[in-house]
Amino acid sequence: MFFSVNDMNNTIVENWNSVVNDNDTVYHLGDIALINSKKEDLKRVLEILKKLKGQIVFLKGNHDSRALFKFIDKNNVILPDGRMKFTFIDVGLILKLNHYQLFLTHYPLLVGPSKNRVNVHGHIHHSSVNSPWNINVGVDSADIDYLINKLPFGTPISEKNLFKIIEAKLIDHKKRW
Known part of the structure; x- marks a missing residue:
């Protein structure tokens, strides 16, 4: 289906942004990325997430680490309408x-x-x-x-x-x- 993980990630960003507007809220129901908690991996995931339009509410999945959620939250951005780009829910x-x-x-x-x-x-x-x-x-x-x-x-x-x-x-x- 994809030639590489980068190809898959780029496809997801393109397809996401084709239907989501900056003012939309998307509920992501877990398993953002299957990575370890190395800083370079966390940064790579954050850069991909920042490309996605809208506000994203993350529900924690079994493959989501606390380290990833903390890193995303620490590097969160404010949307033009004043909302935080990323919010988090545990259960x-x-x-x-x-x-x-x-x-x-x-x-x-x-x-x-x-x-x-x-x-x-x-x-x-x-x-x-x-x-x-x-x-x-x-x-x-x-x-x-x-x-x-x-x-x-x-x-x-x-x-x-x-x-x-x-x-x-x-x-x-x-x-x-």
């Missing part, structure tokens, strides 16, 4: 959108059957939790396949596309169960 958060409670986490969380509670998560690669109430939004998630118009690799999932995925997965799950 998860709840967003209320379109009459839904969205539980944003890194690991899948079983929220149980409900008409308005959905866990939006990362962590699982190339597969999906067999529940319409769990949506995997990782860059290599199978749930992204519910979108009719495929997203280029590394493109953040918009609120509009998230609800398309939720709807399509609910319909698919009803057919099979």
Whole structure:
């Protein structure tokens, strides 16, 4: 798919910036980079992150070190609208959108059957939790396949596309169960 890690990183930056505006907020659900905590590696990750448009709210993933989060926070920048470019959350958060409670986490969380509670998560690669109430939004998630118009690799999932995925997965799950 990519010739090198740099090729992948450049593709992600390009695809991200094609849909994210400076005033947008993107929730990154963990596993920013799989690196050690050497200063040169931390700097390299920070330089890539600074190229991404918008404010980024990071939820800690199992591959995210405290050293990385501390380094990013120490070198944080203020956006033109006065917000910090990077903010950090350890476990998860709840967003209320379109009459839904969205539980944003890194690991899948079983929220149980409900008409308005959905866990939006990362962590699982190339597969999906067999529940319409769990949506995997990782860059290599199978749930992204519910979108009719495929997203280029590394493109953040918009609120509009998230609800398309939720709807399509609910319909698919009803057919099979």
